[in-house]
Amino acid sequence: MDIIYIIDILGTFAFALSGALVASKKEFDLFGVIILAFVTAVGGGMLRDILINAHPINWIGDLNYIKTIAIAVVFTFLFKSKIEPLRKTFFLFDTIGISVFTLLGLQKGLSYDLPSVVAIIMGMVSAVFGGVIRDVLTREVPLIFKKEIYASACLAGGLVYLVLKNFEVNENFSFIFSASVIILIRTLSVIYKLELPKIKDDLFKN
Numbered sequence: 001m002d003i004i005y006i007i008d009i010l011g012t013f014a015f016a017l018s019g020a021l022v023a024s025k026k027e028f029d030l031f032g033v034i035i036l037a038f039v040t041a042v043g044g045g046m047l048r049d050i051l052i053n054a055h056p057i058n059w060i061g062d063l064n065y066i067k068t069i070a071i072a073v074v075f076t077f078l079f080k081s082k083i084e085p086l087r088k089t090f091f092l093f094d095t096i097g098i099s100v101f102t103l104l105g106l107q108k109g110l111s112y113d114l115p116s117v118v119a120i121i122m123g124m125v126s127a128v129f130g131g132v133i134r135d136v137l138t139r140e141v142p143l144i145f146k147k148e149i150y151a152s153a154c155l156a157g158g159l160v161y162l163v164l165k166n167f168e169v170n171e172n173f174s175f176i177f178s179a180s181v182i183i184l185i186r187t188l189s190v191i192y193k194l195e196l197p198k199i200k201d202d203l204f205k206n
Contacts, residue, residue, distance in 0.1 A: 004175065008104060009068055011097025014090055016041035016072035017083065019134050024080060026138050036134055037073050041065070043130035048105050048122050052112050091190070099182035101127040102154040103161055103175055120158035127154045149189035152196060157182030 019040025023033040042065055045058035059065040076083065083090075105126025109119030128144050128151045135142040144151045161178035165171075188194065 004100065004104070007096060007100045009064060010093060011100055012041045012065055012068045013072050014093035014097050015130055016069040017076060017090065018094065018131075020073050020076035021080070021084065022134060022138055024076065033076070034069075034073055036137060037069050037076075039137065040130045040134040041069050041072070043133040044101065044126045044128060045105065045130075047129050047133075048108070048126045051125070052109060052114065052122060054108065054112060095183050095186045096179075098127040098150075098154060098186070099157060099179035102158055102182060103178055106158045106161060116162050120155060120162065123158045124151050124154040127151075149185060149194055149196060153182045153185035153189065156185055 016037040019037040020033050022040075023036035026032075028036065042059045049055070049057040055061075102123040104123075106119050106123030108126075109122035110116075114122065132142040132144065157178045160181045161174055164174040164177065
């Protein structure tokens with residue numbers, strides 16, 4: 001079991017916890033909590049696999065994802081009051097998770113001979129669309145559409161990975177460096193409250 005896979009599982013756990021906590025706040029029943037934890041954790045990778053016709057779909061091909069989500073749901077029910085104050089800790093796991101999910105999704109896209117730009121988008125889909133599905137199901141405006149630099153950080157890291165790959169840089173170094181770029185951009189955007197421009201008015205309005 002390599003370090004990237006371990007981080008992938010940890011990221012899945014953190015995402016599942018996120019979904020379970022949101023469901024708990026919305027007063028969903030047990031089934032609702034499980035579903036929201038599930039789509040948050042693996043929804044992005046599942047959507048990616050459907051789009052590129054990859055089989056078996058991520059969680060079907062590796063039951064460790066299902067086990068991880070189940071553990072996260074049980075953990076939430078047992079320790080909800082202890083988990084909620086640890087937002088900074090889970091921000092770190094979330095940020096590491098999206099960096100790894102982005103690059104794993106990008107690599108999978110490349111393995112299916114997708115054009116580079118499409119592979120980058122598939123990496124971004126892997127990382128953020130689980131959260132989008134979660135927010136849609138709970139009738140919230142998805143985080144990536146309203147504040148913070150989130151999906152953009154994934155796209156930037158994916159681009160860095162492709163540039164390094166084009167120059168035939170060592171694969172492990174390329175992965176770690178590109179993931180670090182995503183983590184750095186995401187962290188700085190939160191610390192300094194950086195946001196993408198919003199269309200508030202006509203640029204050429206008199």
